[in-house]
Amino acid sequence: MKLHNTLTGKVEPFIPLQEGEVRMYNCGPTVYKRQHLGNFRAFITADLLRRTLTYLGYRVTQIMNITDVGHLTEDDVADASGEDKLQKIAKERKLDPWEIAREQEQFFKDDLAALHIPPADEYPRATDHIPEMIAMIETLIEKGHAYEADGNVYFSVESFPGYGKLSGNTPDKLEAGAGGRVVADRDDKRSPHDFALWKRDPKHLMQWDSPWGKGFPGWHIECSAMSHKYLGETLDIHTGGPDNIFPHHECEIAQSESIFNKTFTRYWVHCGWLEIGGGKMSKSKGEMYTLPELFEMGYDGRDLRMFLTRQSYGGPLPFDLDLLDQAKAERGRFQNFVSYEMRERPEGPDNPAVGAAIDAARAAFRAALEDNINTAGAMAALHTFTTEINRIGPNRSEAENVIAFMRECDAVFGILDPDGARSLDEEIEQLIAERQAARDKKNWARSDEIRDELLARGIELLDTAQGVRWKKT
Ligand SMILES: [Zn+2]
Structure with missing residues (x-):
C-alpha cells in the first residue's frame, strides 16, 4: 500500500507503527451550520481510507472529532483573531450555542448515515x-x-523550529507572502504568528474555568488533545480537507x-x-448544496458516493449537476449489472473465462487501491470487468x-444497493x-x-395495446 503524504509531498509505502494496526484521526466538522457536499469530500476520503485499509486486511481505529467551540472566523490566517463561528451563528439565530452544536452534530451524523459512511469508533x-x-x-x-498574557495563552511559533514543515508556511515565508496582513492584531502577542491556545472573552457564551481565568480553548489544541487521548502520541494517519493543512494541522504538529x-x-x-462550476451549479457565490437539497433533487446517498469516489481523492474535483448526473448514470450501470444482467441467468456449461476475468x-x-487509493483506476477495472462478463455471458x-x-469490491465503494433490483423496478x-x-x-x-434516459440504462420501452411495457436490451 502506498499513500501520498502531504508532509513529504511524495507517494510513500505505508508502514503503520504497529504491524497490521492503523490509528487514524480525522478532523471532523465544526458544528455551526449544515455541512455541504464540498465538506463531505474530506469525510468520504476518510471513509475510503478506512474501507480500503480494512479491505487490505488492516485493523483500523478511527477517531473523528466534533468541534463545538473555538473555531474562529479568522482561523484561516492563524493569527488568533476573529469570532467563534458557533457563537456568531448563535447570536444571529438568537439561540443557545449548545443547542446549535447538538442540533448540527445530529444533522452531521444523519448525513453520514445517508452517505452510507459507517460510524467511526468515537466522535x-x-x-x-477541556x-x-x-x-x-x-x-x-x-x-x-507558550505564554500567558492577560488571560489569553498563546503558542510561541518561534519556540518550535519545525513550524512550516507541513504547509511550507515558515514564519519568514509568511512574513514575505502576507504583505500587510501579518500584523500583530493584539498587542499582548509577542509575534504576529503566535496562535491562541486559550482565549479570554467575557462576552463568549461558552466559558470554562482555567488557571488563567475564565475562557475557552483554541481550535488547534482541541485536536492535539483528543487525538492524544484516543490514539496516543504518534498517529499513523491524520486526515482533513485541503483547508486544514494551514494553519490547523501545522499548529497541531507544533503543539503535539x-x-x-x-x-x-x-x-x-x-x-x-x-x-x-459555472452558473446554474452554485446557488450563490461560493455556496454549495447540502445533502438534503441534493436528495430533494433526486440524487441518493449512493449517487453522491459515486460522484465523490469515482475520481481519486487527491486532485481537484469539479462539481456541477451534469457531472453529478453522469455519476448517477454510471452507478446505475453497475447496479443494473448486478441487479438485472446477472440475475436469472440460464443454466449452461461452465466457461473458465469467467473465473479468469474475476x-x-x-x-x-487491488493494485489500483494499493497505489495511493487510485479509485479512478479501481472503477475502471470494474468497468472493464462488467463489459467482459457481459460479452462472455456467464x-x-x-x-x-x-x-x-x-459485492466484495463494494465493501470499498459502497455504491451498490443490496435491495437494488426492487428499487430499480420502482x-x-x-x-x-x-x-x-x-x-x-x-x-x-x-x-x-x-x-432516452431509460435506453441509456439498457431499458427499452414498448408501447403496447395493454399499455407501456419494458424490457432489458
Ligand atoms: Zn482538527
Missing part, C-alpha cells in the same frame, strides 16, 4: 475534553512553548511535537478541493460468483408513469428525454 466533542486541553497548555507553558518530542503523525492525507479484475482492483452459478465479487415504473403524464400533456420533449 469526541471538544467541549467534553481538562485534557488545559493540561496540555500547562505543559506547553512549562516547557517554554513540542509536548511529546516525537513525530505526531506519520502520514498526513488531504483530499483536493471540490470545485464549483481473478484479473480482483488483481487490478451461466447461473458463474453469475453468482460475479455478483459475489462485485424507479423504472415511476419514470414510465412520469413519461405517460408528459405524453398526456403533449410534452413530447420530456417524454423523449425519459425514453
Whole structure:
C-alpha cells in the first residue's frame, strides 16, 4: 500500500507503527451550520481510507472529532483573531450555542448515515475534553512553548523550529507572502504568528474555568488533545480537507511535537478541493448544496458516493449537476449489472473465462487501491470487468460468483444497493408513469428525454395495446 503524504509531498509505502494496526484521526466538522457536499469530500476520503485499509486486511481505529467551540472566523490566517463561528451563528439565530452544536452534530451524523459512511469508533466533542486541553497548555507553558498574557495563552511559533514543515508556511515565508496582513492584531502577542491556545472573552457564551481565568480553548489544541487521548502520541494517519493543512494541522504538529518530542503523525492525507462550476451549479457565490437539497433533487446517498469516489481523492474535483448526473448514470450501470444482467441467468456449461476475468479484475482492483487509493483506476477495472462478463455471458452459478465479487469490491465503494433490483423496478415504473403524464400533456420533449434516459440504462420501452411495457436490451 502506498499513500501520498502531504508532509513529504511524495507517494510513500505505508508502514503503520504497529504491524497490521492503523490509528487514524480525522478532523471532523465544526458544528455551526449544515455541512455541504464540498465538506463531505474530506469525510468520504476518510471513509475510503478506512474501507480500503480494512479491505487490505488492516485493523483500523478511527477517531473523528466534533468541534463545538473555538473555531474562529479568522482561523484561516492563524493569527488568533476573529469570532467563534458557533457563537456568531448563535447570536444571529438568537439561540443557545449548545443547542446549535447538538442540533448540527445530529444533522452531521444523519448525513453520514445517508452517505452510507459507517460510524467511526468515537466522535469526541471538544467541549467534553477541556481538562485534557488545559493540561496540555500547562505543559506547553512549562516547557517554554507558550505564554500567558492577560488571560489569553498563546503558542510561541518561534519556540518550535519545525513550524512550516507541513504547509511550507515558515514564519519568514509568511512574513514575505502576507504583505500587510501579518500584523500583530493584539498587542499582548509577542509575534504576529503566535496562535491562541486559550482565549479570554467575557462576552463568549461558552466559558470554562482555567488557571488563567475564565475562557475557552483554541481550535488547534482541541485536536492535539483528543487525538492524544484516543490514539496516543504518534498517529499513523491524520486526515482533513485541503483547508486544514494551514494553519490547523501545522499548529497541531507544533503543539503535539513540542509536548511529546516525537513525530505526531506519520502520514498526513488531504483530499483536493471540490470545485464549483459555472452558473446554474452554485446557488450563490461560493455556496454549495447540502445533502438534503441534493436528495430533494433526486440524487441518493449512493449517487453522491459515486460522484465523490469515482475520481481519486487527491486532485481537484469539479462539481456541477451534469457531472453529478453522469455519476448517477454510471452507478446505475453497475447496479443494473448486478441487479438485472446477472440475475436469472440460464443454466449452461461452465466457461473458465469467467473465473479468469474475476481473478484479473480482483488483481487490478487491488493494485489500483494499493497505489495511493487510485479509485479512478479501481472503477475502471470494474468497468472493464462488467463489459467482459457481459460479452462472455456467464451461466447461473458463474453469475453468482460475479455478483459475489462485485459485492466484495463494494465493501470499498459502497455504491451498490443490496435491495437494488426492487428499487430499480420502482424507479423504472415511476419514470414510465412520469413519461405517460408528459405524453398526456403533449410534452413530447420530456417524454423523449425519459425514453432516452431509460435506453441509456439498457431499458427499452414498448408501447403496447395493454399499455407501456419494458424490457432489458
Ligand atoms: Zn482538527
